[in-house]
Amino acid sequence: MSEKKKKKSPTREWWDSVLFAVIAATLIRGLFLEAYTIPTPSMEKSLLVDDFLFVSKVHYGARTPKTILQVPLTHQKIWFTNIPSYLDWIQLPNYRLPGFTKIKNNDVVVFNYPGTPLRPDPYGGHAEYPVDLRTNYIKRCMGIPGDVLEVKDAVVYINGEKLPEVKGIQKYYDIEFNTNPNEKIFEKADVSVLARRGEGGKYFYRINATAEGLEEIKKYDFVTNVYPEILPKGDTSSIYGAAFPYNSRLFAFNRDNFGPITVPKKGDKIILDEKNAALYGSVIATFDLNKNAEFRDGKVFIDGQEIKEYTWKQDYYFMMGDNRYESDDSRFWGFVPEDHVVGKAAFIWMSIDRDASLFNKIRWKRLFNIIK
Structure with missing residues (x-):
């Protein structure tokens, strides 16, 4: 006669359920989809602060874990503490599983921020964390391996051809008016005012605008001039002028005039x-x-x-933020190595406006938008 199977205690059943949920969530997060939040405006207007999105690991192929001594479902710190969530005693070789596509020009990509040894780095790059635990960044891929990339007057060229700009790219402009405008025109055009001044009967507004927003402002007959804020080629004198690789004698690059350079390609x-x-x-x-x-x-x-x-x-990529003058990107720290690539930004599942009133907190029109 067989022995009757002993029934699990409620505590044991609860523990088994929690363990199963953690293992399942870890596998889904590592191999398929991971949730991210946009913390900064570097990708506006394409992605807004407090957009919540899912990043696909399967598009480019998921990476095998490198830092295995880590609290599950954490990144750099244990939740709500400043305690490291990992030990770097064991570092495994990094491999990438097969994906069903390659990174293309203009893809929105999440990656571990590499930083550069050529400048002080307060952002958690190569000197502070293992590869898979470096700070997550999200940018648009401008150059893929083997591309010859050049930025001329804030316009990106790939292999001598202008790279089509997606909707949502923002740049700085000075707008001259012959009368003091009602500032509601900027709000209507979804344009940010950075500074304003009056001089000799003229009124000047420094704005951050998309091409669409700029065209909306230019419709008014009291606009007399538009001046794009572009650093001249070779100007490395300002705080915005210094650019990778920080050698003005050999490379007088700045944020608006950069290159040409070849993006490294494996082999x-x-x-x-x-x-x-x-x-x-x-x-x-x-x-x-x-x-x-x-x-x-x-x-x-x-x-x-x-x-x-x-x-x-290995392959490398050149990344830039859509908010072109408010983005710390490859123009300032260099290339993104292939082993730093996390995945492709897929879609927005929630978006919250922290400055809105209680009943307008959720940006309903952004929910479940595919990221382009």
């Missing part, structure tokens, strides 16, 4: 002359999967030996 070989070493040396030493690489005195060393040519070990 491509480069000659490490003075310019290429200055542009790519820190990337080779910090991100390209080399154990004993250094970039110092303008030269690249592997295992203590200076190298004169180099073959890339």
Whole structure:
């Protein structure tokens, strides 16, 4: 006669249910979909602060875990504390599972922020966290591996051709009026006013606007001039002028005039002359999967030996925010390595306006919008 199976206690059943839920949520989060919140305005007007979105891991292929000693369903800290949620004692090799598409120009991508060793980095980049726990950023991919990218007067060109701008890109303009305008015109056009001044009977407004918003403002007959706020080519003197790779002698790049540069592609070989070493040396030493690489005195060393040519070990991407003048992106810290890519921004499932009244908190028109 078989023994009667012992019934689980309520506590044991509760524990089994919680364990199953944690394992299932961890697998879904790691392999399929993960929820993110937009914390900053760097992608406005395409994505707004407090948009809640799902990021697809299956589009580009999910990464296998690298930092395995971690509290489940956390990122850098344990919830509501400043206590690290992980131990970096064990770091596994990083692999990417097959996806069903590649990153394309103008895709909106979530990635772990790499930072750059060429400037002080307060944002949780390569010096602070393992790859898979670096701070999550979301930007639009401008350049894919092998692309020759150039920004000319704030317009992006890829391989000599103008990259089509998506709806929602914002830039700064100075608008001149011959009368003091009612500021409701800016609200109606969904345009942000940054500064205002009067001078010699004229009124000047510095605005941050999409192309559509700018056209709405230009319809008024009391608009006399529009001045795009563009840094001249070679101007690296202002706080906005300094750009990657921070070598104005060899590369007088700024936020509005940058390049041309070639985005690194796996398998491509480069000659490490003075310019290429200055542009790519820190990337080779910090991100390209080399154990004993250094970039110092303008030269690249592997295992203590200076190298004169180099073959890339992984792909890289050039990312920019849609809010072009309020985004910390590849113009300022360089390329995104392939092993830092988290996934493709898929759709908005909730959007909250924290400044609105109680009954207008939810931005209903944004719910379940596909991200383009």
